[in-house]
Each structure stands twice: as structure tokens, then as C-alpha cells.
Amino acid sequence: MPEGPEIRRAADRLAEAVAGRPLVRAWFAFPALKHHEAGLVGRRIESITPRGKALLTRFDHGWTLYSHNQLYGTWKIAAAGERPATTRSLRVALDTADRSILLYSASDVSMWPSSTVDSHPFLAALGPDVLEPGLDAREVESRLGSPRFRGRALGSLLLDQRFLAGMGNYLRSEVLFDAGLHPARRPRDLDDGERGRLAGSLLAIPRLSYHTRGIAPADRMRDDYLGDAADAFRFQVFGREGQPCPACGSAIARIDAASRRLYLCPRCQPADRAAAAPR
Numbered sequence: 001m002p003e004g005p006e007i008r009r010a011a012d013r014l015a016e017a018v019a020g021r022p023l024v025r026a027w028f029a030f031p032a033l034k035h036h037e038a039g040l041v042g043r044r045i046e047s048i049t050p051r052g053k054a055l056l057t058r059f060d061h062g063w064t065l066y067s068h069n070q071l072y073g074t075w076k077i078a079a080a081g082e083r084p085a086t087t088r089s090l091r092v093a094l095d096t097a098d099r100s101i102l103l104y105s106a107s108d109v110s111m112w113p114s115s116t117v118d119s120h121p122f123l124a125a126l127g128p129d130v131l132e133p134g135l136d137a138r139e140v141e142s143r144l145g146s147p148r149f150r151g152r153a154l155g156s157l158l159l160d161q162r163f164l165a166g167m168g169n170y171l172r173s174e175v176l177f178d179a180g181l182h183p184a185r186r187p188r189d190l191d192d193g194e195r196g197r198l199a200g201s202l203l204a205i206p207r208l209s210y211h212t213r214g215i216a217p218a219d220r221m222r223d224d225y226l227g228d229a230a231d232a233f234r235f236q237v238f239g240r241e242g243q244p245c246p247a248c249g250s251a252i253a254r255i256d257a258a259s260r261r262l263y264l265c266p267r268c269q270p271a272d273r274a275a276a277a278p279r
């Protein structure tokens with residue numbers, strides 16, 4: 001299951017392929033969307049942005065395509081007008097003169113006036129996205145302190161997209177390790193220093209992953225590459241059960257939290273705060 005950084009990188013690739021160029025054709029499999037096809041010709045895609053696991057494709061005539069891939073949906077990039085052979089069913093095709101973007105298998109697709117798309121029930125329930133540049137540590141700290149979230153165990157809260165969108169399972173382990181916090185602890189049990197550190201990690205770790213993870217060596221040579229090899233994203237604890245903690249050398253443990261695997265260092269992330277070692 002892709003997490004925020006991977007979803008955003010995929011959205012960036014779609015936007016690179018087609019944004020800013022006039023559409024020569026738009027096609028929807030859904031009868032309810034057919035009447036939008038003609039009006040999209042000649043229009044341009046302004047942006048393609050993830051919100052949690054949904055994707056918003058914003059057009060320059062005031063409309064936005066909402067799509068959610070759920071389990072099976074997938075976007076592909078193709079040469080203009082090309083329809084790759086596949087057993088998947090095509091649901092949306094947006095063609096420019098150079099490239100096309102194609103959505104397969106997704107069923108949760110709708111068109112919204114851009115000014116109202118935030119009222120979509122899925123989007124309205126989401127917390128702010130950790131990868132949105134405008135989100136700062138102060139706002140994350142204030143969410144941690146809110147009555148709605150402060151009594152929840154961090155292991156479950158950090159997967160809840162209503163708290164912060166764009167988080168996911170590997171990010172949860174890496175954020176908690178970075179902040180030195182055990183997943184059973186709750187925001188209301190944290191002191192100010194711990195809460196501040198957690199807010200910082202909740203922003204820094206997903207952003208580092210977005211900028212560096214999965215980047216091929218060739219990409220590192222590009223002028224617009226934002227990181228450098230020294231800060232490439234590597235898992236510190238996730239998937240590393242039994243290996244030494246990079247901070248203290250203790251064996252990394254694997255537990256289940258909120259029904260999903262979570263990796264932690266028992267020494268750097270003690271369940272009992274009194275035992276917490278300074279990091």
C-alpha cells in the first residue's frame with residue numbers, strides 16, 4: 001500500500017507528463033461524467049495533487065476531477081492517444097498532443113467545481129497532509145493537544161488519516177523512532193519537549209522520504225534534484241527486526257500496533273517515560 005510520499009511522487013510524474021498543455025481529448029467510462037468530455041477539450045490541467053490517498057486533478061476552467069484508487073485503481077502515463085494492452089478496464093483518459101494519462105480500474109471518480117471539492121465527504125474528514133508545504137509544527141502540536149486526539153495511543157493515531165493525511169505504516173515506525181517515543185504512549189502523556197519533537201518528526205520524516213526515497217542514481221544528477229546522496233532516506237527501524245538500533249545498538253523489535261507491524265528500539269523508545277534515555 002503506497003504511503004503519502006510515494007503517492008505524491010506518482011502525482012508529480014503525472015503532472016510532469018500533461019500539466020500546462022491543452023487537452024485534445026477527454027474520455028470517461030462513467031455515463032454520469034460523459035457531459036464533461038467536450039468542455040475539457042482545449043483546457044489545461046493546472047495541478048495534480050494527492051489528498052490522503054485521493055488524487056485531485058485541477059483543470060483551468062474551474063473544475064476538479066476527484067479520484068480515489070482504493071485497492072485496484074492505477075494511473076498510467078502513455079504516449080498521446082496510446083492505450084496499452086491490459087486486462088484492466090479504462091475509466092478515465094486525458095490526452096494532450098504529447099502524452100496521455102490513463103486511470104484504470106478505479107470506481108470512485110467524480111467531477112467537482114474546484115471551489116467545492118473540499119466538501120467531498122472523504123476530503124472533508126481528512127486531517128492536513130504532512131507533505132503540504134504550508135503545514136507547520138505549531139499546527140501539528142495543536143492537533144496533538146486537541147481533545148479529539150490527545151487520548152489516543154500514538155501507534156493508532158499515526159495511522160489515522162483524520163489526524164494527519166499522508167502518513168502510513170512505514171512512516172509510523174520511522175517517525176516514532178525519530179521522536180524516541182513508544183507507540184503505546186498518548187499525546188496527553190507527553191511533556192512539551194516530547195510533543196514538540198514528535199511534531200517535528202511528523203513533518204521531517206515524510207518530507208525526507210518524499211524528497212529522497214526511491215530516487216534512481218541518474219535522478220541524483222539532475223539539477224532540480226532536491227536532496228543529495230548523503231541524506232537519502234533509509235529505514236532506521238522499519239523491516240529491521242533483530243538488527244542493531246542505529247542510535248544505541250540494541251536489537252530492533254517488531255510488535256503489532258493497530259493490527260499492523262511496527263518496529264521500534266526498546267531502549268530508545270521505552271513504554272515507561274521514566275526509563276527514557278536522553279537521545
Ligand SMILES: [Zn+2]
Pocket residue numbers: 245246247248249250265266267268269
Ligand atoms: Zn536504540
